[in-house]
Amino acid sequence: RGDFTLKGKAAAEVVVVGGGIAGLAAAYELGKAGYDCTVLEARGRTGGRNFTVRGGDSTTDAYGNTQTARFTDGQYMNAGPARIPQWMVTLDYCRELGVPIEVFTNVNAHAYIFNEKAGMKAPVRYRTAKADVYGYVAELLAKATDKGALDRQITAEDQERLLEFLKDFGDIGDTLDYTGSTRRGYRIDPAAAGAPGEELGSVPSVSEVFASGVGRYFSFEFEYDQAMLMFQPVGGMDRIPAALTRAIGERRIRTGAVVGDITDTAHGVTVTYTQGGRTRTIDADYCIAALPPNILAKTAHNLGPAVQAALEACKPSSAGKIGLEYRSRWWETDHRIYGGITETDMDLAHIWYPSYGHHGERGTLIGYYNYGAQADAYAALTPREREARAVAQGVKIHGEKYRTELASSFSHHWRQTPHLEAAWHSLSGGPDAPAFAPLNQAAGRVYFAGDYLSHTDAWQHGAFTSARKAVTALHARVLA
Numbered sequence: 001r002g003d004f005t006l007k008g009k010a011a012a013e014v015v016v017v018g019g020g021i022a023g024l025a026a027a028y029e030l031g032k033a034g035y036d037c038t039v040l041e042a043r044g045r046t047g048g049r050n051f052t053v054r055g056g057d058s059t060t061d062a063y064g065n066t067q068t069a070r071f072t073d074g075q076y077m078n079a080g081p082a083r084i085p086q087w088m089v090t091l092d093y094c095r096e097l098g099v100p101i102e103v104f105t106n107v108n109a110h111a112y113i114f115n116e117k118a119g120m121k122a123p124v125r126y127r128t129a130k131a132d133v134y135g136y137v138a139e140l141l142a143k144a145t146d147k148g149a150l151d152r153q154i155t156a157e158d159q160e161r162l163l164e165f166l167k168d169f170g171d172i173g174d175t176l177d178y179t180g181s182t183r184r185g186y187r188i189d190p191a192a193a194g195a196p197g198e199e200l201g202s203v204p205s206v207s208e209v210f211a212s213g214v215g216r217y218f219s220f221e222f223e224y225d226q227a228m229l230m231f232q233p234v235g236g237m238d239r240i241p242a243a244l245t246r247a248i249g250e251r252r253i254r255t256g257a258v259v260g261d262i263t264d265t266a267h268g269v270t271v272t273y274t275q276g277g278r279t280r281t282i283d284a285d286y287c288i289a290a291l292p293p294n295i296l297a298k299t300a301h302n303l304g305p306a307v308q309a310a311l312e313a314c315k316p317s318s319a320g321k322i323g324l325e326y327r328s329r330w331w332e333t334d335h336r337i338y339g340g341i342t343e344t345d346m347d348l349a350h351i352w353y354p355s356y357g358h359h360g361e362r363g364t365l366i367g368y369y370n371y372g373a374q375a376d377a378y379a380a381l382t383p384r385e386r387e388a389r390a391v392a393q394g395v396k397i398h399g400e401k402y403r404t405e406l407a408s409s410f411s412h413h414w415r416q417t418p419h420l421e422a423a424w425h426s427l428s429g430g431p432d433a434p435a436f437a438p439l440n441q442a443a444g445r446v447y448f449a450g451d452y453l454s455h456t457d458a459w460q461h462g463a464f465t466s467a468r469k470a471v472t473a474l475h476a477r478v479l480a
C-alpha cells in the first residue's frame, strides 16, 4: 500500500501557497498530523491543473478568449490529468478519500491509426496495423535467422526457439511469409454456422507498412506510466481535489487569493496576497510553496538568487485539449469503439473516446490532445477556429457524423491559462540535477513542492510524492 501518515503530532502554522494537488496534499497531510494550515489559491477553485470541465464552467485564456461550457448533464472533459496508472499513489489517495474509480481505456485495438502526412489514404484499425507490423518484423527476422544471419549471436537451439516465437508473434506460418492474419480483423464479423465472416481485403506490402509509420504507436503501451490497466475517478478527475478540499476544510482554503510576496524571516514566513481587491498578509511558522515554478519565478520573494535561478531553469511546456460533445455515441454504434485512443500524425495528435457513459445517449470525445508547437498553434486560434480545425481533421477519420452530430465544444490550453501558464515543465538533467538543488531543500522556512520536483513530472503522483517529501522534512524539523 502507498498510504502515508506523518509519525507523531506537532503544532505549527503553515501557509500553503497554491491549491493544486501538491498544495492540497501538503495541507491534507499536515492537517492529519495536527498542523494549522491555510491554503492560498489564486483561481476560483482548487485543483490547479486537475480541472474537470462541466456545463456552465467558464474560463478566459491569456489571449482574452472567454468560453462557457455547454456540456449537458453528466457530460464532462478532464482538461488536465485524465489517466492514472495502477502503481501511482494517486490511487491510494482515491481509496483513502473514498473517491470511486473506474477503468480508463488507454489502448483500444479497435480504435484507428491515421497518418495522413505519411500518405495513408484511409485510417486503419490499431489491431490491423499491429498485425501487419508484427507480421513483417517477424518475417524479416525469421528469414534472416533462417539464412544464418544470427549464427554468430546465438546457438542453433536458440535460433529454433526464436523461430518458434516469431511464428506465433507474427502469425507467419511455416514458410515464414507474412500473408495477413485474422488478427487484422474482418470486413464482416464471424457469426453463426454458415457465416464464417469475411477477412479484411488486401494486405499492404512491407514497404507500405513501414512507410506509413504506424509502427511507432505500439511502444506507447510498453511504457511504465502508460500501460493498461489505467483508472479515472468516476464522474471526473476533480473528484480528487474536491475530496482533498473537504478533508482539509473549506474554511482553511482561500480562493481568489493571488500571492504577491513571500518573505522568509528569522522566525517565520510572511505571505502577502490580494483577494477581492484588498491586500492582506498572513504570518506563519512555515510555508509550502506549491505554485508552478514559472509562476513562483514571477512572484516577489527574498529566498535568494540561487532559488530564483533554479525556478527560472524550469521551462514551461504546452498542452491543449478540446472536448467535443455529440448528440449520439456514433463511435460506439457505427465504429464499435468503446473508449481508447486514435493516433494520428495530424496536428490534433490524439483523439480520445470516452471511458464512461457507454451506451448512453450522448458522449464527449477529446477531439485533440496535443503538446508543444501543435498545442500552441491551436491556442492561437479562437475557440471556434479550434473546433473547426479539429472537426475537419476528425472527419477524415470518422466521416461526416464527426461534424453533423456535434453539439458543442470546449477547448483548454495550459500554457495560456492564467496563474498556471504551463501544462508541465522540463528540468534539464531532471529534478536531481545540481541546478535544482536549491528547490529540493528548504529555503529558510520555505519548502517547495510540485510535480516538477519529481521523477514523474506531468502526473499527479509527482505532486503527491513531492508534497509528501516536503511535509516529511518540515515535520522532522518541527519535532527536532
Ligand code: PHE
Binding pocket: 083, 225, 457, 458, 459
Ligand atoms: N501524464 C500526461 C499524460 O499521460 C502527460 C504525459 C504524457 C506524461 C506522456 C508522460 C508521457 O497524458
